[in-house]
Amino acid sequence: MQKMHIPDNWTFQRPEIAAAFDAHVREQLPWYELATGIVVHFARHFIADGSVVIDLGASTGNIGRALAPTLRARRANLIAVDNSPAMLEAYAAPGVVEIGEAESYDFAARRPDLIICFLSLMFVRPAERLGVINRMKAALRPAGALIVFDKREPIGGEVGQIMYRLTLAAKYEAGAKPDEVIAKELSLAGVQRPMHAQEMAGFTEIFRFGDFSGWIFAAAKVWE
Incomplete structure (x- = not known):
């Protein structure tokens, strides 16, 4: 297993990050596989016959690989979108x-039936993020x-502190070294910006672990 060197300033643009990403994210986010399964279920x-699915922030293809049986059975089309050439060079999943x-x-040009943002919107600048969410809804x-599925602003008070410690405990139990957890947190400063509750207006929460949540927005049916 290739070990990732955590840079001082986090970036997805470096090939060495892409090469070690799959193992690293499972160590840092022990609920990763559970959350992936929930995404697949929803x-x-x-996804119907011939549907178009957009995976925004596809990285190396985790969501595409998990959805592969459904995509194949229903002849659906997956578009994997990422802003990192290094990540897409390492992409190993169905779709374009x-x-x-x-x-x-x-x-809107792709006319999607489903858009999935799995740990990606927290890397979009907050000043533009709501606009991105609204454009996805409209499309x-x-x-x-x-x-x-993304990191959310933490809950305040003692309960918030306990939830943060739950995340730390899960990382530690998954084998993440304390110095690496600290290094990753500092590396993400100013790069990873948690989601705000107001940005998720109209969504239904379907998952929560520590400071991370999953939500779904279902578009109106045509007769509405």
Whole structure:
């Protein structure tokens, strides 16, 4: 297993990050596989024959690999979008890959039935993030859905502190070394910006572990 060197300033643009990413993210986020399974469960309800699915922030293809049986069985089309050439060079999953920035990507042109943002919107600049979310909502075909899994702003008070410690405990139990956890947190400063509750208006929460949550927005059906 290749060990990742954590840079002082986090970036997805370096090949060495992409090469070690899959192992690293499972160590740092012990609930990663569980959350992936939840995404697949919800996604299957919105993928029909010939559907278009956009995986925004696809990285090396975790979501594409997990959805592969459904995509194949329903002849659905996956578009894997990421702004890192290094990540897409390491992409190993079904679908076509596109280099693109969330802030400028033309979602509407693809007429998606489903958009998945798995640990990606927290890396979009907060000043532009709500606009990206609204454009994704507007781009969905009738009865489509937008699934988001990301870090959220922490809950305040003692309960918030306990939830943060839950995350630390899970990392430690998964084998992450304390110095690496600290290094990663400092590396993400100013790069990873948690989601705000107001950005998720109209969504339904479907997952929570520590400071991370999953949400779904279901577009109106055509007769509504």
